[in-house]
Amino acid sequence: MSSPAPTPYDKTKAPTGAPKRTGEWPLFEVFIRGQHGLSHRHVGSLHAPDAEMAVKNARDVYTRRNEGVSIWVVEAEAIHASSPGDKEALYDPSNDKVYRHPTFFDVPDEVGHM
Amino acid sequence: MYAQMIQSTGKGVKSLDEMDPQERAFQERINAGGKIEPKDWMPDGYRKNLIRQIGQHAHSEIVGQLPEGNWITRAPTLERKAILLAKVQDEAGHGLYLYCAAETLGITRDEMTEALHEGRMKYSSIFNYPTLTWADMGAVGWLVDGAAIMNQVPLQRTSYGPYARAMVRICKEESFHQRQGFDIMMKMCKGTPAQKKMAQDALNRMWFPSLMMFGPSDKDSVHSEQSMAWKIKMNTNDELRQKFVDQTVPQAEYLGLTVPDDTLAWNEEKGGYDFAEPDWNEFFDVLKGNGPCNQERLQTRKDAWDDGAWVRDGMLAHAAKKRALKVAAE
Numbered sequence: 178m179s180s181p182a183p184t185p186y187d188k189t190k191a192p193t194g195a196p197k198r199t200g201e202w203p204l205f206e207v208f209i210r211g212q213h214g215l216s217h218r219h220v221g222s223l224h225a226p227d228a229e230m231a232v233k234n235a236r237d238v239y240t241r242r243n244e245g246v247s248i249w250v251v252e253a254e255a256i257h258a259s260s261p262g263d264k265e266a267l268y269d270p271s272n273d274k275v276y277r278h279p280t281f282f283d284v285p286d287e288v289g290h291m
Numbered sequence: 292m293y294a295q296m297i298q299s300t301g302k303g304v305k306s307l308d309e310m311d312p313q314e315r316a317f318q319e320r321i322n323a324g325g326k327i328e329p330k331d332w333m334p335d336g337y338r339k340n341l342i343r344q345i346g347q348h349a350h351s352e353i354v355g356q357l358p359e360g361n362w363i364t365r366a367p368t369l370e371r372k373a374i375l376l377a378k379v380q381d382e383a384g385h386g387l388y389l390y391c392a393a394e395t396l397g398i399t400r401d402e403m404t405e406a407l408h409e410g411r412m413k414y415s416s417i418f419n420y421p422t423l424t425w426a427d428m429g430a431v432g433w434l435v436d437g438a439a440i441m442n443q444v445p446l447q448r449t450s451y452g453p454y455a456r457a458m459v460r461i462c463k464e465e466s467f468h469q470r471q472g473f474d475i476m477m478k479m480c481k482g483t484p485a486q487k488k489m490a491q492d493a494l495n496r497m498w499f500p501s502l503m504m505f506g507p508s509d510k511d512s513v514h515s516e517q518s519m520a521w522k523i524k525m526n527t528n529d530e531l532r533q534k535f536v537d538q539t540v541p542q543a544e545y546l547g548l549t550v551p552d553d554t555l556a557w558n559e560e561k562g563g564y565d566f567a568e569p570d571w572n573e574f575f576d577v578l579k580g581n582g583p584c585n586q587e588r589l590q591t592r593k594d595a596w597d598d599g600a601w602v603r604d605g606m607l608a609h610a611a612k613k614r615a616l617k618v619a620a621e
Contacts, residue, residue: 202603227614
């Protein structure tokens with residue numbers, strides 16, 4: 178068994194008899210900042226014809242219960258991501274630098290809080 | 292459930308020793324409670340199964356708007372109307388979260404929509420039953436959303452990250468749905484004898500279709516065994532059905548309503564109720580497309596899709612025009 182690349186789907190392919198479509202609305206990733214001063218957080222995605230509509234749709238889909246005070250939308254195609262295969266190269270080196278954590282150092286009791 | 296009768300490859304579950312190293316690492320990660328994310332390697336069957344399951348779940352949320360949408364214009368008060376409208380809007384949201392989760396597996400939204408319209412993908416059998424009176428809005432929220440919660444709460448721990456995250460959002464919103472339904476039932480049951488009779492009638496019609504939502508017993512199903520090994524199904528259908536009955540019967544008693552099952556009895560030994568199975572022939576018949584509302588539901592979806600095509604295309608054209616104007620201005 179293998180994990181095949183997803184089959185490319187012809188977005189303009191219309192079912193028999195139906196008029197030819199111009200295609201799907203682009204996909205946007207949605208980020209919301211909650212009430213309490215935290216940074217924007219990814220909450221999901223949605224389709225919209227453009228960024229302006231994406232913000233409006235995000236408001237309807239992701240903030241029906243006061244989930245946020247600020248919305249970012251980013252066209253999914255514009256996101257560059259690391260790939261799972263790079264995991265070791267990217268993150269393993271930090272494992273052997275335990276001294277980066279304050280707990281690496283012993284502070285004598287007499288010194289008190291540091 | 293919202294996803295019923297999902298078929299896997301049917302080959303049965305492989306042991307860790309039978310797997311190649313890649314698949315073994317994948318299964319071990321799931322066994323250890325790890326999450327699988329969109330770009331990770333995954334077996335072909337896992338991907339296919341999840342697309343079917345999440346897609347069917349999404350379609351159920353969308354088609355599930357129709358029986359309740361039917362009553363928005365006829366809600367008895369402005370408050371009830373606003374509540375029902377908010378509930379139906381939530382269902383649309385749930386559908387959208389789930390479509391997005393399915394899309395991360397490499398299927399497009401349009402492809403899923405077409406599969407639904409052509410009958411290659413299904414939605415839950417429950418939405419092929421009609422909602423005849425206002426009391427049905429109560430029974431749907433109380434029973435149908437109640438049954439959905441039974442299934443969706445454990446799915447928050449499912450192995451596929453985007454699906455689990457969609458479930459977390461959905462579960463947060465779902466308990467409002469059940470409570471608003473029960474609230475309608477309470478009001479009807481404390482009302483006139485005619486109103487209480489209406490509530491009883493709604494329970495009579497919705498009880499067995501609600502039990503069918505969990506699907507037939509799957510204790511011997513290889514499909515189910517594989518899905519459970521992959522943690523895309525967390526409990527057997529019988530477990531969830533039992534839990535649902537045990538939770539719901541006391542609520543019906545509180546309402547002063549009678550569950551339409553003569554055989555219903557508390558079984559001290561198992562610590563749960565004994566109850567009658569729904570008519571599984573009816574269930575398979577409804578799945579095949581012969582329920583009371585199958586044609587109407589699907590036709591409504593197709594019409595909405597076809598009638599909305601000019602809007603979708605028009606907005607894309609408008610967006611392209613705006614982009615061109617902006618480039619020209621620079």
